[in-house]
Structure formats: structure tokens, C-alpha cells
Amino acid sequence: MPAERVRPFMFVAGSDRQKAVVYPLAGPAAGTGEVLVDRAPVRPADSIGDTARGDWNRPVPPTRFLHHYEGWEFDGVSVPEVLRASDSAFEYAMVDIEPLERWSHGRTTLIGDAAHAMYPVGSNGATQSVVDARALAHALALHADPAEAPAAYERERGPAMTALQRANRQLGPEAVISPAHQRAPGGFTDIDEVIPAHERAAISAGYAAAGASDPATVNLGSPYDVPVHALH
Known part of the structure; x- marks a missing residue:
């Protein structure tokens, strides 16, 4: 996207129920002045069966989320504009696990x-x-x-x-x-x-x-x- 439409910082807007995160991944490209952008719209699933736990590779049309973010423009950053410019999108559940009691068993351990x-x-x-x-x-x-x-x-x-x-x-x-x-x-x-x-x-x-x-x-x-x- 044009650099001036994204701004050189991480943008977070919304509430604890629905939000959007937008940020550039690199500086402006020589010649075009465009930047590669990442974005993460976050909101509750429409139903429990909408997303599979731990499935990070479920492709969906980038416009799937668009109607939830119409009118979201803050300080010149337009969330709908970012979503429309997206080449691809993936949908996944926001999940974690309870802290483990232990990571290590003998010579084997976990990281990350x-x-x-x-x-x-x-x-x-x-x-x-x-x-x-x-x-x-x-x-x-x-x-x-x-x-x-x-x-x-x-x-x-x-x-x-x-x-x-x-x-x-x-x-x-x-x-x-x-x-x-x-x-x-x-x-x-x-x-x-x-x-x-x-x-x-x-x-x-x-x-x-x-x-x-x-x-x-x-x-x-x-x-x-x-x-x-x-x-x-």
C-alpha cells in the first residue's frame, strides 16, 4: 500500500470484543513508495464451529471480514482499505493452553x-x-x-x-x-x-x-x- 496510507507504526483500534491491528513490515520500496503491510482483524466467531482449534492455515477471502469493519478509519488509517488491498487471508481461533506443569523430561525439553x-x-x-x-x-x-x-x-x-x-x-x-x-x-x-x-x-x-x-x-x-x- 502507499506508505502514507499506513503510517510507520503499529495501529491497534477497537475494544476487548473486536479490534483491528495494522502495521508495515518494511520501509517504502524504492521507486513505488509502497510498503508491505500485515493486518489482523479480531472478533468473536459467529458460532463455535466456525474455527478449528490450532488450525492456522484455513484460507478465506480477505473480504470475508469487511462488513464488520466498514467505517473504521482512524487518523488516516482505513481498515476497510487495508482489507480490500489484501492478497490473501487466513482465519484461525485465538487459543492458548494452560501453563504446563513441566517442560523437561530428562534430556528432552520444549521451547517457544x-x-x-x-x-x-x-x-x-x-x-x-x-x-x-x-x-x-x-x-x-x-x-x-x-x-x-x-x-x-x-x-x-x-x-x-x-x-x-x-x-x-x-x-x-x-x-x-x-x-x-x-x-x-x-x-x-x-x-x-x-x-x-x-x-x-x-x-x-x-x-x-x-x-x-x-x-x-x-x-x-x-x-x-x-x-x-x-x-x-
């Missing part, structure tokens, strides 16, 4: 969604999989016993990921849209009159801390760098 499947909010599914891999490599470098390393990794990562799974059930950083909708269902012109800046910041900061993406934690560097002596 296999260990802590969570609602896809906050961009944490892939991110935490990468962190898991670093944490597991770190544990393997520090423990000579290959059965102790997965257990150490699980002790380190398990509590934080359980907390993050539960935070995602509450919409993660997107939770800010719920009080905005509840307090101003007819819309607003000044967000500060609806949700003060300190309240918005607290929601964002709380989730960032849960996912270890807050500035203070990030600036400390990775806790999972492999010690040099372990590489020899």
Missing part, C-alpha cells in the same frame, strides 16, 4: 510455543522462542550433565513465561483499548481526557516488564551470553 503457547498479542510468540533458545544454550554451556541443563533452563524461564501467558489473556499492551472504549464509546478527540498519560504508560510498562522488553532490562544486555570458558 510448544512450551508456553500464548494468545498472539504483544508480538511475543516468536520473540520468546528466540530468548528460550538463548537460555537453553546458556544452560547447556554451564552444566556438564545434559539432563540438568534442561531443568535449569526450565527453572529460569518457566515462571516468567507463565506470567506472560496470563498477561496475554488480558490483551497484553493492547489492554489500553478496553478502557478507552468503555469510557468513551462514542469516540473522543483528546485521549488524555479519557485515559491519562500515566495510566497508559503504566499499562505499557507493566507488560514490557513481563516480557523483559522494558528499557531497563534491555539495557542490561542478555543474561544468557555463553561464558567464554564454556566454548573451549
